[in-house]
Amino acid sequence: MEVWDIFDLPEGHKPIGCKWVYKIKRKPDGIVDKYKARLVAKGFNQVEGLDYFKSFSTVANSVTVRVLLALAAGKAWIFHQIDINNVFLHGYLDEEIYMTLPEGYKEDQKHRKGEVQLILTVYVNDILITGTLESVILEVKSFLHKEFSIKDLGIAKYFLGIKIARSTNEMFLTQQKYIRDKIANMKMEKASVVATPLLHDWHAHNDDSPLIINSSVYRRLHPTDNNWRATLHVVRYLKGTIRHGLFYSTHQDGSRLKSYCDSDWKKCPLTRKSVTGYCVLLDSALVF
Structure with a gap:
Protein backbone atom coordinates (compact mmCIF):
# COMPACT_ATOMS: atom_id res chain seq x y z
CA MET A 1 0.00 0.00 0.00
CA GLU A 2 3.09 2.22 0.41
CA VAL A 3 1.64 4.43 3.11
CA TRP A 4 5.05 5.66 4.23
CA ASP A 5 8.77 5.36 3.55
CA ILE A 6 11.62 5.61 6.02
CA PHE A 7 14.02 8.53 5.37
CA ASP A 8 16.76 10.44 7.10
CA LEU A 9 15.11 13.72 8.06
CA PRO A 10 16.04 16.39 5.48
CA GLU A 11 17.63 19.56 6.74
CA GLY A 12 15.14 22.28 7.60
CA HIS A 13 12.23 19.90 8.23
CA LYS A 14 10.61 19.21 11.60
CA PRO A 15 8.91 15.86 12.14
CA ILE A 16 5.59 15.48 13.93
CA GLY A 17 5.33 13.05 16.81
CA CYS A 18 3.12 10.01 17.20
CA LYS A 19 1.70 7.81 19.92
CA TRP A 20 0.03 4.46 20.36
CA VAL A 21 -3.63 4.48 21.46
CA TYR A 22 -4.99 1.27 22.98
CA LYS A 23 -8.65 0.32 23.30
CA ILE A 24 -10.70 -2.71 24.31
CA LYS A 25 -13.47 -3.46 21.83
CA ARG A 26 -16.45 -5.31 23.29
CA LYS A 27 -19.35 -7.22 21.78
CA PRO A 28 -22.95 -5.99 22.32
CA ASP A 29 -23.23 -8.31 25.37
CA GLY A 30 -20.14 -6.74 26.98
CA ILE A 31 -17.73 -9.64 26.34
CA VAL A 32 -14.26 -8.58 25.15
CA ASP A 33 -14.07 -8.94 21.37
CA LYS A 34 -10.49 -7.83 20.80
CA TYR A 35 -7.74 -5.50 21.92
CA LYS A 36 -7.03 -2.71 19.44
CA ALA A 37 -3.97 -0.54 18.93
CA ARG A 38 -3.85 2.59 16.76
CA LEU A 39 -0.85 4.63 15.77
CA VAL A 40 -1.91 8.29 15.84
CA ALA A 41 0.12 11.12 14.32
CA LYS A 42 0.15 14.29 16.43
CA GLY A 43 -1.24 16.44 13.67
CA PHE A 44 -2.27 19.13 16.14
CA ASN A 45 1.36 20.31 16.07
CA GLN A 46 0.98 21.33 12.44
CA VAL A 47 -0.07 24.79 11.30
CA GLU A 48 -2.80 25.05 8.66
CA GLY A 49 -1.57 26.95 5.62
CA LEU A 50 2.06 26.22 6.48
CA ASP A 51 2.32 22.46 7.04
CA TYR A 52 -0.88 21.53 5.24
CA PHE A 53 -3.80 23.12 3.40
CA LYS A 54 -6.59 20.58 3.76
CA SER A 55 -7.25 17.26 5.40
CA PHE A 56 -10.16 15.09 4.34
CA SER A 57 -10.90 11.42 3.90
CA THR A 58 -14.28 10.15 2.77
CA VAL A 59 -16.08 7.57 4.90
CA ALA A 60 -19.68 6.42 5.04
CA ASN A 61 -22.01 8.15 7.50
CA SER A 62 -25.05 6.88 9.40
CA VAL A 63 -27.52 8.18 6.78
CA THR A 64 -25.71 6.27 4.02
CA VAL A 65 -25.82 3.11 6.12
CA ARG A 66 -29.57 3.45 6.81
CA VAL A 67 -30.35 4.04 3.12
CA LEU A 68 -28.34 0.97 2.16
CA LEU A 69 -30.00 -1.16 4.86
CA ALA A 70 -33.45 -0.02 3.72
CA LEU A 71 -32.67 -0.86 0.09
CA ALA A 72 -31.21 -4.23 1.00
CA ALA A 73 -34.20 -5.09 3.20
CA GLY A 74 -36.60 -4.42 0.31
CA LYS A 75 -34.52 -6.49 -2.09
CA ALA A 76 -33.96 -9.34 0.44
CA TRP A 77 -30.20 -8.97 0.12
CA ILE A 78 -27.87 -10.45 2.71
CA PHE A 79 -25.36 -8.29 4.55
CA HIS A 80 -21.87 -9.51 5.37
CA GLN A 81 -19.36 -7.62 7.47
CA ILE A 82 -15.57 -7.62 7.60
CA ASP A 83 -13.01 -5.75 9.65
CA ILE A 84 -9.66 -4.73 8.16
CA ASN A 85 -7.02 -5.41 10.81
CA ASN A 86 -4.58 -2.77 9.54
CA VAL A 87 -6.14 0.32 7.97
CA PHE A 88 -5.21 3.85 6.92
CA LEU A 89 -7.52 6.71 6.01
CA HIS A 90 -6.71 7.46 2.40
CA GLY A 91 -6.26 11.01 1.23
CA TYR A 92 -4.16 12.79 -1.36
CA LEU A 93 -1.37 14.96 0.05
CA ASP A 94 0.43 17.71 -1.84
CA GLU A 95 2.83 18.30 1.05
CA GLU A 96 5.74 16.26 2.39
CA ILE A 97 4.95 14.96 5.88
CA TYR A 98 7.64 13.59 8.21
CA MET A 99 6.80 11.68 11.39
CA THR A 100 9.04 10.20 14.05
CA LEU A 101 9.20 6.40 14.10
CA PRO A 102 6.69 4.84 16.49
CA GLU A 103 7.83 3.33 19.76
CA GLY A 104 8.72 -0.31 19.36
CA TYR A 105 9.02 -0.04 15.56
CA LYS A 106 10.60 -2.99 13.82
CA GLU A 107 10.89 -3.06 10.06
CA ASP A 108 9.12 -6.02 8.53
CA GLN A 109 8.15 -7.21 5.10
CA LYS A 110 5.16 -5.28 3.67
CA HIS A 111 2.33 -7.18 1.94
CA ARG A 112 0.73 -5.33 -0.98
CA LYS A 113 -1.19 -6.06 -3.21
CA GLY A 114 -26.55 -12.34 -16.01
CA GLU A 115 -25.85 -8.81 -14.02
CA VAL A 116 -24.74 -8.82 -10.42
CA GLN A 117 -25.08 -5.88 -8.05
CA LEU A 118 -22.58 -5.53 -5.25
CA ILE A 119 -22.24 -2.66 -2.77
CA LEU A 120 -19.44 -2.08 -0.26
CA THR A 121 -19.93 0.51 2.48
CA VAL A 122 -16.66 1.51 4.15
CA TYR A 123 -16.20 3.28 7.47
CA VAL A 124 -12.43 3.37 8.16
CA ASN A 125 -11.79 -0.35 8.73
CA ASP A 126 -15.39 -1.60 9.09
CA ILE A 127 -16.98 -2.74 5.83
CA LEU A 128 -20.52 -3.85 4.98
CA ILE A 129 -20.94 -5.91 1.83
CA THR A 130 -24.30 -6.64 0.24
CA GLY A 131 -25.62 -7.55 -3.19
CA THR A 132 -27.77 -9.81 -5.27
CA LEU A 133 -25.73 -13.02 -4.86
CA GLU A 134 -24.16 -14.25 -1.62
CA SER A 135 -21.70 -16.34 -3.63
CA VAL A 136 -20.25 -13.14 -5.14
CA ILE A 137 -20.03 -11.58 -1.69
CA LEU A 138 -18.00 -14.57 -0.53
CA GLU A 139 -15.72 -14.23 -3.57
CA VAL A 140 -15.08 -10.56 -2.74
CA LYS A 141 -14.27 -11.40 0.87
CA SER A 142 -11.86 -14.08 -0.31
CA PHE A 143 -10.16 -11.59 -2.63
CA LEU A 144 -9.84 -8.98 0.13
CA HIS A 145 -8.42 -11.60 2.47
CA LYS A 146 -5.61 -12.21 -0.02
CA GLU A 147 -4.81 -8.50 -0.27
CA PHE A 148 -5.24 -7.48 3.38
CA SER A 149 -5.34 -8.96 6.83
CA ILE A 150 -9.06 -9.10 7.61
CA LYS A 151 -11.42 -10.45 10.24
CA ASP A 152 -14.51 -12.06 8.71
CA LEU A 153 -17.50 -11.20 10.94
CA GLY A 154 -19.99 -13.16 8.83
CA ILE A 155 -23.60 -11.93 8.62
CA ALA A 156 -23.71 -8.32 9.80
CA LYS A 157 -25.32 -7.89 13.21
CA TYR A 158 -23.76 -4.69 14.58
CA PHE A 159 -22.37 -1.75 12.62
CA LEU A 160 -21.47 1.83 13.72
CA GLY A 161 -23.37 1.44 16.97
CA ILE A 162 -26.44 0.06 15.15
CA LYS A 163 -27.72 -3.42 16.01
CA ILE A 164 -29.19 -5.14 12.95
CA ALA A 165 -31.91 -7.71 13.74
CA ARG A 166 -33.43 -9.39 10.71
CA SER A 167 -36.10 -11.94 9.90
CA THR A 168 -37.65 -13.11 6.66
CA ASN A 169 -40.04 -10.18 6.35
CA GLU A 170 -38.45 -7.35 8.29
CA MET A 171 -35.34 -5.62 9.57
CA PHE A 172 -35.17 -3.82 12.92
CA LEU A 173 -32.42 -1.34 13.81
CA THR A 174 -31.71 -0.34 17.40
CA GLN A 175 -28.93 1.34 19.39
CA GLY A 245 -35.78 1.48 16.78
CA LEU A 246 -36.36 1.68 13.05
CA PHE A 247 -38.49 -0.89 11.25
CA TYR A 248 -37.66 -1.69 7.61
CA SER A 249 -40.03 -3.94 5.70
CA THR A 250 -38.97 -6.33 2.97
CA HIS A 251 -42.13 -5.39 1.04
CA GLN A 252 -40.70 -2.26 -0.57
CA ASP A 253 -38.66 -1.56 -3.69
CA GLY A 254 -36.91 1.67 -2.69
CA SER A 255 -38.36 3.63 -5.61
CA ARG A 256 -40.27 6.33 -3.67
CA LEU A 257 -38.51 9.05 -1.73
CA LYS A 258 -40.71 11.14 0.56
CA SER A 259 -39.91 13.97 2.94
CA TYR A 260 -41.89 15.89 5.54
CA CYS A 261 -41.07 19.10 7.38
CA ASP A 262 -42.59 21.15 10.15
CA SER A 263 -41.63 24.78 10.78
CA ASP A 264 -42.10 26.67 14.02
CA TRP A 265 -42.69 30.22 12.76
CA LYS A 266 -40.26 32.79 14.23
CA LYS A 267 -39.24 30.40 17.00
CA CYS A 268 -35.70 31.74 17.54
CA PRO A 269 -35.90 34.43 20.28
CA LEU A 270 -32.83 36.26 18.96
CA THR A 271 -33.11 36.24 15.17
CA ARG A 272 -36.87 35.56 14.92
CA LYS A 273 -36.08 32.98 12.28
CA SER A 274 -38.17 29.85 11.95
CA VAL A 275 -36.99 26.54 13.36
CA THR A 276 -37.54 23.62 11.00
CA GLY A 277 -37.57 19.88 11.62
CA TYR A 278 -37.78 17.29 8.86
CA CYS A 279 -37.56 13.61 8.04
CA VAL A 280 -36.91 11.62 4.87
CA LEU A 281 -38.37 8.19 4.07
CA LEU A 282 -37.39 5.67 1.43
CA ASP A 283 -40.77 4.07 0.79
CA SER A 284 -41.85 3.46 4.42
CA ALA A 285 -38.30 3.31 5.84
CA LEU A 286 -37.11 6.33 7.84
CA VAL A 287 -33.54 7.04 6.75
CA PHE A 288 -32.92 10.68 7.75
Whole structure:
Protein backbone atom coordinates (compact mmCIF):
# COMPACT_ATOMS: atom_id res chain seq x y z
CA MET A 1 0.00 0.00 0.00
CA GLU A 2 3.09 2.22 0.41
CA VAL A 3 1.64 4.43 3.11
CA TRP A 4 5.05 5.66 4.23
CA ASP A 5 8.77 5.36 3.55
CA ILE A 6 11.62 5.61 6.02
CA PHE A 7 14.02 8.53 5.37
CA ASP A 8 16.76 10.44 7.10
CA LEU A 9 15.11 13.72 8.06
CA PRO A 10 16.04 16.39 5.48
CA GLU A 11 17.63 19.56 6.74
CA GLY A 12 15.14 22.28 7.60
CA HIS A 13 12.23 19.90 8.23
CA LYS A 14 10.61 19.21 11.60
CA PRO A 15 8.91 15.86 12.14
CA ILE A 16 5.59 15.48 13.93
CA GLY A 17 5.33 13.05 16.81
CA CYS A 18 3.12 10.01 17.20
CA LYS A 19 1.70 7.81 19.92
CA TRP A 20 0.03 4.46 20.36
CA VAL A 21 -3.63 4.48 21.46
CA TYR A 22 -4.99 1.27 22.98
CA LYS A 23 -8.65 0.32 23.30
CA ILE A 24 -10.70 -2.71 24.31
CA LYS A 25 -13.47 -3.46 21.83
CA ARG A 26 -16.45 -5.31 23.29
CA LYS A 27 -19.35 -7.22 21.78
CA PRO A 28 -22.95 -5.99 22.32
CA ASP A 29 -23.23 -8.31 25.37
CA GLY A 30 -20.14 -6.74 26.98
CA ILE A 31 -17.73 -9.64 26.34
CA VAL A 32 -14.26 -8.58 25.15
CA ASP A 33 -14.07 -8.94 21.37
CA LYS A 34 -10.49 -7.83 20.80
CA TYR A 35 -7.74 -5.50 21.92
CA LYS A 36 -7.03 -2.71 19.44
CA ALA A 37 -3.97 -0.54 18.93
CA ARG A 38 -3.85 2.59 16.76
CA LEU A 39 -0.85 4.63 15.77
CA VAL A 40 -1.91 8.29 15.84
CA ALA A 41 0.12 11.12 14.32
CA LYS A 42 0.15 14.29 16.43
CA GLY A 43 -1.24 16.44 13.67
CA PHE A 44 -2.27 19.13 16.14
CA ASN A 45 1.36 20.31 16.07
CA GLN A 46 0.98 21.33 12.44
CA VAL A 47 -0.07 24.79 11.30
CA GLU A 48 -2.80 25.05 8.66
CA GLY A 49 -1.57 26.95 5.62
CA LEU A 50 2.06 26.22 6.48
CA ASP A 51 2.32 22.46 7.04
CA TYR A 52 -0.88 21.53 5.24
CA PHE A 53 -3.80 23.12 3.40
CA LYS A 54 -6.59 20.58 3.76
CA SER A 55 -7.25 17.26 5.40
CA PHE A 56 -10.16 15.09 4.34
CA SER A 57 -10.90 11.42 3.90
CA THR A 58 -14.28 10.15 2.77
CA VAL A 59 -16.08 7.57 4.90
CA ALA A 60 -19.68 6.42 5.04
CA ASN A 61 -22.01 8.15 7.50
CA SER A 62 -25.05 6.88 9.40
CA VAL A 63 -27.52 8.18 6.78
CA THR A 64 -25.71 6.27 4.02
CA VAL A 65 -25.82 3.11 6.12
CA ARG A 66 -29.57 3.45 6.81
CA VAL A 67 -30.35 4.04 3.12
CA LEU A 68 -28.34 0.97 2.16
CA LEU A 69 -30.00 -1.16 4.86
CA ALA A 70 -33.45 -0.02 3.72
CA LEU A 71 -32.67 -0.86 0.09
CA ALA A 72 -31.21 -4.23 1.00
CA ALA A 73 -34.20 -5.09 3.20
CA GLY A 74 -36.60 -4.42 0.31
CA LYS A 75 -34.52 -6.49 -2.09
CA ALA A 76 -33.96 -9.34 0.44
CA TRP A 77 -30.20 -8.97 0.12
CA ILE A 78 -27.87 -10.45 2.71
CA PHE A 79 -25.36 -8.29 4.55
CA HIS A 80 -21.87 -9.51 5.37
CA GLN A 81 -19.36 -7.62 7.47
CA ILE A 82 -15.57 -7.62 7.60
CA ASP A 83 -13.01 -5.75 9.65
CA ILE A 84 -9.66 -4.73 8.16
CA ASN A 85 -7.02 -5.41 10.81
CA ASN A 86 -4.58 -2.77 9.54
CA VAL A 87 -6.14 0.32 7.97
CA PHE A 88 -5.21 3.85 6.92
CA LEU A 89 -7.52 6.71 6.01
CA HIS A 90 -6.71 7.46 2.40
CA GLY A 91 -6.26 11.01 1.23
CA TYR A 92 -4.16 12.79 -1.36
CA LEU A 93 -1.37 14.96 0.05
CA ASP A 94 0.43 17.71 -1.84
CA GLU A 95 2.83 18.30 1.05
CA GLU A 96 5.74 16.26 2.39
CA ILE A 97 4.95 14.96 5.88
CA TYR A 98 7.64 13.59 8.21
CA MET A 99 6.80 11.68 11.39
CA THR A 100 9.04 10.20 14.05
CA LEU A 101 9.20 6.40 14.10
CA PRO A 102 6.69 4.84 16.49
CA GLU A 103 7.83 3.33 19.76
CA GLY A 104 8.72 -0.31 19.36
CA TYR A 105 9.02 -0.04 15.56
CA LYS A 106 10.60 -2.99 13.82
CA GLU A 107 10.89 -3.06 10.06
CA ASP A 108 9.12 -6.02 8.53
CA GLN A 109 8.15 -7.21 5.10
CA LYS A 110 5.16 -5.28 3.67
CA HIS A 111 2.33 -7.18 1.94
CA ARG A 112 0.73 -5.33 -0.98
CA LYS A 113 -1.19 -6.06 -3.21
CA GLY A 114 -26.55 -12.34 -16.01
CA GLU A 115 -25.85 -8.81 -14.02
CA VAL A 116 -24.74 -8.82 -10.42
CA GLN A 117 -25.08 -5.88 -8.05
CA LEU A 118 -22.58 -5.53 -5.25
CA ILE A 119 -22.24 -2.66 -2.77
CA LEU A 120 -19.44 -2.08 -0.26
CA THR A 121 -19.93 0.51 2.48
CA VAL A 122 -16.66 1.51 4.15
CA TYR A 123 -16.20 3.28 7.47
CA VAL A 124 -12.43 3.37 8.16
CA ASN A 125 -11.79 -0.35 8.73
CA ASP A 126 -15.39 -1.60 9.09
CA ILE A 127 -16.98 -2.74 5.83
CA LEU A 128 -20.52 -3.85 4.98
CA ILE A 129 -20.94 -5.91 1.83
CA THR A 130 -24.30 -6.64 0.24
CA GLY A 131 -25.62 -7.55 -3.19
CA THR A 132 -27.77 -9.81 -5.27
CA LEU A 133 -25.73 -13.02 -4.86
CA GLU A 134 -24.16 -14.25 -1.62
CA SER A 135 -21.70 -16.34 -3.63
CA VAL A 136 -20.25 -13.14 -5.14
CA ILE A 137 -20.03 -11.58 -1.69
CA LEU A 138 -18.00 -14.57 -0.53
CA GLU A 139 -15.72 -14.23 -3.57
CA VAL A 140 -15.08 -10.56 -2.74
CA LYS A 141 -14.27 -11.40 0.87
CA SER A 142 -11.86 -14.08 -0.31
CA PHE A 143 -10.16 -11.59 -2.63
CA LEU A 144 -9.84 -8.98 0.13
CA HIS A 145 -8.42 -11.60 2.47
CA LYS A 146 -5.61 -12.21 -0.02
CA GLU A 147 -4.81 -8.50 -0.27
CA PHE A 148 -5.24 -7.48 3.38
CA SER A 149 -5.34 -8.96 6.83
CA ILE A 150 -9.06 -9.10 7.61
CA LYS A 151 -11.42 -10.45 10.24
CA ASP A 152 -14.51 -12.06 8.71
CA LEU A 153 -17.50 -11.20 10.94
CA GLY A 154 -19.99 -13.16 8.83
CA ILE A 155 -23.60 -11.93 8.62
CA ALA A 156 -23.71 -8.32 9.80
CA LYS A 157 -25.32 -7.89 13.21
CA TYR A 158 -23.76 -4.69 14.58
CA PHE A 159 -22.37 -1.75 12.62
CA LEU A 160 -21.47 1.83 13.72
CA GLY A 161 -23.37 1.44 16.97
CA ILE A 162 -26.44 0.06 15.15
CA LYS A 163 -27.72 -3.42 16.01
CA ILE A 164 -29.19 -5.14 12.95
CA ALA A 165 -31.91 -7.71 13.74
CA ARG A 166 -33.43 -9.39 10.71
CA SER A 167 -36.10 -11.94 9.90
CA THR A 168 -37.65 -13.11 6.66
CA ASN A 169 -40.04 -10.18 6.35
CA GLU A 170 -38.45 -7.35 8.29
CA MET A 171 -35.34 -5.62 9.57
CA PHE A 172 -35.17 -3.82 12.92
CA LEU A 173 -32.42 -1.34 13.81
CA THR A 174 -31.71 -0.34 17.40
CA GLN A 175 -28.93 1.34 19.39
CA GLN A 176 -29.47 -0.34 22.75
CA LYS A 177 -25.79 -0.94 23.52
CA TYR A 178 -24.85 2.60 22.50
CA ILE A 179 -27.52 4.07 24.79
CA ARG A 180 -26.60 1.76 27.67
CA ASP A 181 -22.96 2.82 27.35
CA LYS A 182 -23.98 6.49 27.52
CA ILE A 183 -26.20 5.87 30.56
CA ALA A 184 -23.37 4.00 32.30
CA ASN A 185 -20.90 6.73 31.40
CA MET A 186 -23.21 9.31 33.00
CA LYS A 187 -23.86 7.01 35.99
CA MET A 188 -27.60 7.31 35.42
CA GLU A 189 -28.62 3.63 35.65
CA LYS A 190 -31.10 4.46 38.43
CA ALA A 191 -32.39 7.71 36.92
CA SER A 192 -36.09 8.07 36.19
CA VAL A 193 -37.24 8.29 32.58
CA VAL A 194 -39.06 11.16 30.85
CA ALA A 195 -41.48 11.18 27.92
CA THR A 196 -40.01 14.06 25.87
CA PRO A 197 -36.48 14.59 24.50
CA LEU A 198 -36.17 18.21 25.74
CA LEU A 199 -37.43 20.42 28.53
CA HIS A 200 -40.45 22.32 27.25
CA ASP A 201 -39.07 25.71 28.35
CA TRP A 202 -35.41 25.19 27.44
CA HIS A 203 -33.60 27.66 25.17
CA ALA A 204 -29.92 27.68 24.24
CA HIS A 205 -29.79 31.40 23.37
CA ASN A 206 -28.49 34.04 25.79
CA ASP A 207 -27.52 31.36 28.27
CA ASP A 208 -26.25 33.11 31.39
CA SER A 209 -26.41 30.10 33.70
CA PRO A 210 -23.26 29.20 35.70
CA LEU A 211 -20.41 27.36 34.03
CA ILE A 212 -19.89 23.73 34.95
CA ILE A 213 -16.99 23.36 37.39
CA ASN A 214 -16.05 19.81 36.37
CA SER A 215 -13.79 20.28 33.35
CA SER A 216 -14.03 16.64 32.22
CA VAL A 217 -17.81 16.98 31.94
CA TYR A 218 -17.31 20.25 30.05
CA ARG A 219 -15.09 18.60 27.46
CA ARG A 220 -17.45 15.67 26.93
CA LEU A 221 -20.71 17.55 26.81
CA HIS A 222 -21.77 21.18 27.32
CA PRO A 223 -20.33 24.25 29.10
CA THR A 224 -23.17 25.65 31.22
CA ASP A 225 -25.47 24.39 33.93
CA ASN A 226 -28.50 25.07 31.72
CA ASN A 227 -27.12 22.90 28.91
CA TRP A 228 -26.09 20.24 31.41
CA ARG A 229 -29.67 19.94 32.72
CA ALA A 230 -30.94 19.63 29.14
CA THR A 231 -28.38 16.91 28.43
CA LEU A 232 -29.41 14.90 31.49
CA HIS A 233 -33.02 15.21 30.30
CA VAL A 234 -32.07 13.76 26.89
CA VAL A 235 -30.28 10.81 28.52
CA ARG A 236 -33.34 10.11 30.69
CA TYR A 237 -35.51 10.21 27.56
CA LEU A 238 -33.19 7.77 25.78
CA LYS A 239 -33.33 5.45 28.77
CA GLY A 240 -37.10 5.26 28.40
CA THR A 241 -36.92 4.60 24.66
CA ILE A 242 -33.97 2.19 24.68
CA ARG A 243 -36.01 -0.54 22.97
CA HIS A 244 -37.29 1.76 20.24
CA GLY A 245 -35.78 1.48 16.78
CA LEU A 246 -36.36 1.68 13.05
CA PHE A 247 -38.49 -0.89 11.25
CA TYR A 248 -37.66 -1.69 7.61
CA SER A 249 -40.03 -3.94 5.70
CA THR A 250 -38.97 -6.33 2.97
CA HIS A 251 -42.13 -5.39 1.04
CA GLN A 252 -40.70 -2.26 -0.57
CA ASP A 253 -38.66 -1.56 -3.69
CA GLY A 254 -36.91 1.67 -2.69
CA SER A 255 -38.36 3.63 -5.61
CA ARG A 256 -40.27 6.33 -3.67
CA LEU A 257 -38.51 9.05 -1.73
CA LYS A 258 -40.71 11.14 0.56
CA SER A 259 -39.91 13.97 2.94
CA TYR A 260 -41.89 15.89 5.54
CA CYS A 261 -41.07 19.10 7.38
CA ASP A 262 -42.59 21.15 10.15
CA SER A 263 -41.63 24.78 10.78
CA ASP A 264 -42.10 26.67 14.02
CA TRP A 265 -42.69 30.22 12.76
CA LYS A 266 -40.26 32.79 14.23
CA LYS A 267 -39.24 30.40 17.00
CA CYS A 268 -35.70 31.74 17.54
CA PRO A 269 -35.90 34.43 20.28
CA LEU A 270 -32.83 36.26 18.96
CA THR A 271 -33.11 36.24 15.17
CA ARG A 272 -36.87 35.56 14.92
CA LYS A 273 -36.08 32.98 12.28
CA SER A 274 -38.17 29.85 11.95
CA VAL A 275 -36.99 26.54 13.36
CA THR A 276 -37.54 23.62 11.00
CA GLY A 277 -37.57 19.88 11.62
CA TYR A 278 -37.78 17.29 8.86
CA CYS A 279 -37.56 13.61 8.04
CA VAL A 280 -36.91 11.62 4.87
CA LEU A 281 -38.37 8.19 4.07
CA LEU A 282 -37.39 5.67 1.43
CA ASP A 283 -40.77 4.07 0.79
CA SER A 284 -41.85 3.46 4.42
CA ALA A 285 -38.30 3.31 5.84
CA LEU A 286 -37.11 6.33 7.84
CA VAL A 287 -33.54 7.04 6.75
CA PHE A 288 -32.92 10.68 7.75
